[in-house]
Amino acid sequence: MKREFWHIWTIPLVLNVLGLIGLIAALVGNDGWDILSWISLGIPLVVTAWYVTKPRPSRPRPAGRRT
Amino acid sequence: MMSTTKQIKAWFLIHKWTSLICTAFLLMLCLTGLPLIFHEEIEHMEGKAPLAPVLPAGTPQVPLEKLAEKARQHYPNKVIRYTYWDEHEPNTTTFTLSDSITSPADDYTLLILDSRTAQVLEEPAVKEGFMYIMLQLHVDMFLGLGGKLFLGLMGLLFFVAILSGLMLYSPIMRRFNFGMIRTEKSTRLKWLDMHNMLGVVTVIWASVVGLTGVVNTLAEVVLGFWQQGQLAEMVAPYKNEAPLTGQLSPLDKAMKVALRTAPDMSPSFIAYPGTPYSSQHHYAVFMKGNTPLTERLVKPVLIDAKTGALTDVRTMPWYVNAFFLSQPLHFGDYGGLPLKIIWAVFDLIMIVILISGLYLWFARYKATQAQLARTLSKRDSAVDEQEILSLNLEKTSAHEA
Numbered sequence: 001m002k003r004e005f006w007h008i009w010t011i012p013l014v015l016n017v018l019g020l021i022g023l024i025a026a027l028v029g030n031d032g033w034d035i036l037s038w039i040s041l042g043i044p045l046v047v048t049a050w051y052v053t054k055p056r057p058s059r060p061r062p063a064g065r066r067t
Numbered sequence: 068m069m070s071t072t073k074q075i076k077a078w079f080l081i082h083k084w085t086s087l088i089c090t091a092f093l094l095m096l097c098l099t100g101l102p103l104i105f106h107e108e109i110e111h112m113e114g115k116a117p118l119a120p121v122l123p124a125g126t127p128q129v130p131l132e133k134l135a136e137k138a139r140q141h142y143p144n145k146v147i148r149y150t151y152w153d154e155h156e157p158n159t160t161t162f163t164l165s166d167s168i169t170s171p172a173d174d175y176t177l178l179i180l181d182s183r184t185a186q187v188l189e190e191p192a193v194k195e196g197f198m199y200i201m202l203q204l205h206v207d208m209f210l211g212l213g214g215k216l217f218l219g220l221m222g223l224l225f226f227v228a229i230l231s232g233l234m235l236y237s238p239i240m241r242r243f244n245f246g247m248i249r250t251e252k253s254t255r256l257k258w259l260d261m262h263n264m265l266g267v268v269t270v271i272w273a274s275v276v277g278l279t280g281v282v283n284t285l286a287e288v289v290l291g292f293w294q295q296g297q298l299a300e301m302v303a304p305y306k307n308e309a310p311l312t313g314q315l316s317p318l319d320k321a322m323k324v325a326l327r328t329a330p331d332m333s334p335s336f337i338a339y340p341g342t343p344y345s346s347q348h349h350y351a352v353f354m355k356g357n358t359p360l361t362e363r364l365v366k367p368v369l370i371d372a373k374t375g376a377l378t379d380v381r382t383m384p385w386y387v388n389a390f391f392l393s394q395p396l397h398f399g400d401y402g403g404l405p406l407k408i409i410w411a412v413f414d415l416i417m418i419v420i421l422i423s424g425l426y427l428w429f430a431r432y433k434a435t436q437a438q439l440a441r442t443l444s445k446r447d448s449a450v451d452e453q454e455i456l457s458l459n460l461e462k463t464s465a466h467e468a
Contacts, residue, residue: 008237011245012267019271022409026402027395029359038405041272045412048268051246052261 015044075238082231087428089224090421096218096280097418099205104399104410106198107155118188119158119181128182131160131318137185138162138178145176149344150318151336158182168341212287219284225277232266239263255430262423265416272413279397282390289390290343293383301369301379302346311340311348316375318350325352325368328380332356335365340372348372359401363391 022041025033102109131150138147145164153161162178179189193199207214240247240263248260318337325334332354338344345351350372353365369378383391395401399410 004241008240008245012236012270015268016271020275023271023275023396026406027360027392033359034402034406037402038409041406041409044268045409045416048265048416051248051264054246054248056248056250 011047015047018043075235078231078234082228082235083428085224085228085231086424089221089228090425092218092221093225094418094421095208096205096221097414097421099201101411101414102198102201103205104407104414106202107400108404108407109198118156118179119183122158122183126183129185131322134160134180134182134185135162135318137180137187138164141178141187142176146339148175148339148342149336150339152334153179159188168339172343215284215287219281222277222281222284226274226281229266229270229274229277232263233270236263236267255427255434258423258430259427262420262427265420265423269413269416269420273417275396276399276410276413279393282393283397286390289386293387294343297381297384298346298367301367301381302349304378305346305348308348311372315340315372316350316370320375321350321352321370321372324370324375324377325354328368328377329354329366332366345369349378363395364388365391 018040022037022039024037025040026037135147135150139145142164145166146168147162148165148168148170149163151161151163153159156179158181160180160182162180164176164178165174175193177191177193178187179191180186181188203209207218210217246264248264249256321337322334335353335355338351338353340349341347344353344367346369348371349369352368352370354368355362355365364383366380366382368380370376371378399407
């Protein structure tokens with residue numbers, strides 16, 4: 001149960017916490033804080049881009065029961 | 068996190084209907100919002116150099132009252148309602164003039180003067196051009212307060228759609244790894260997986276920008292509360308005073324008092340007596356802080372417009388501060404150009420999520436029919452719980468929008 005929760009949510013949670021840090025950081029200060037915000041908001045975008053562009057099989061596979 | 072089939076169904080229905088209602092408007096908001104993120108850069112690209120010419124450093128500023136006089140001469144049939152300082156245009160003072168002090172808020176003309184020479188630098192045409200159309204569509208679809216509040220409601224539905232989408236993510240992803248996109252099975256599944264992945268990684272950004280957008284639609288409501296509350300309290304002693312007549316105390320005196328009262332702050336704007344941001348008897352000088360956080364927060368300094376003496380100064384109530392703090396979080400203009408680019412990328416992802424959601428809803432009918440046929444043919448065989456769930460999820464997935 002617990003393992004299932006973390007299996008599903010670890011990556012989304014980490015990415016969204018990073019996003020939240022990024023949203024707040026630039027509000028707190030300039031310079032260093034801005035850079036922190038770019039990095040922590042940029043990571044979710046880079047990770048997403050990686051998953052979107054990841055090569056995947058495109059030809060249909062033999063039908064079978066999904067597991 | 069175990070959800071029953073029934074709960075999943077309920078979240079699915081919530082997700083479907085909140086999304087369906089708000090999607091068209093959200094698409095419009097994302098499309099018009101995209102150029103608005105870069106409005107400063109676009110204005111610069113259009114060739115707008117800094118307005119004020121370079122003069123020797125330390126060139127003294129002319130008195131405010133002289134600038135105001137110039138503005139009145141320029142528009143002899145109008146009255147000044149506000150004076151403000153644009154931080155992006157150093158050495159300028161801008162006057163907002165209207166036909167009368169009680170004109171509607173959208174009746175205004177801007178006049179930008181050089182603070183050191185009192186020369187007219189520009190009378191910006193604020194109500195025309197591409198960016199004006201984008202802004203007006205984005206704010207209220209040219210429908211005034213009603214349109215604005217309606218978009219606020221759409222923003223709330225959008226937030227419910229995000230939450231319900233989140234509730235569907237877990238049952239769908241139970242048996243898969245993050246980032247799974249089933250490209251090999253069908254276009255529908257591919258876009259479902261894409262929709263889910265893009266949706267889940269943008270939850271925080273979309274929620275923050277969505278909810279701060281909703282807060283922005285409440286500008287008039289916030290102003291009304293402040294007028295009835297704090298402003299009324301501050302000017303209570305003047306409640307029964309006769310209306311102002313004759314010459315007012317010079318603006319410069321008001322400014323001096325304000326700077327003395329809030330020495331560690333700088334002026335943001337001045338509201339003239341009789342405007343919504345002041346009383347009938349006061350100049351309201353709004354002072355802002357000097358740090359990235361406090362420059363969003365203003366402090367009203369009320370100055371008797373007849374005597375030029377300080378009446379009251381307060382810190383704004385929490386709901387006004389919350390309103391001002393929500394603005395940068397919506398605009399994305401508080402962390403330089405890289406933050407704006409990040410904003411734009413998130414905005415584009417939102418467009419993909421919205422369109423794929425719409426596509427999934429269209430594609431659902433075929434899938435549901437196929438699913439139904441399969442379910443019926445299986446009726447005789449024993450169907451265990453896991454299978455019910457997965458069937459339902461197939462259906463849920465199909466509708467996921």
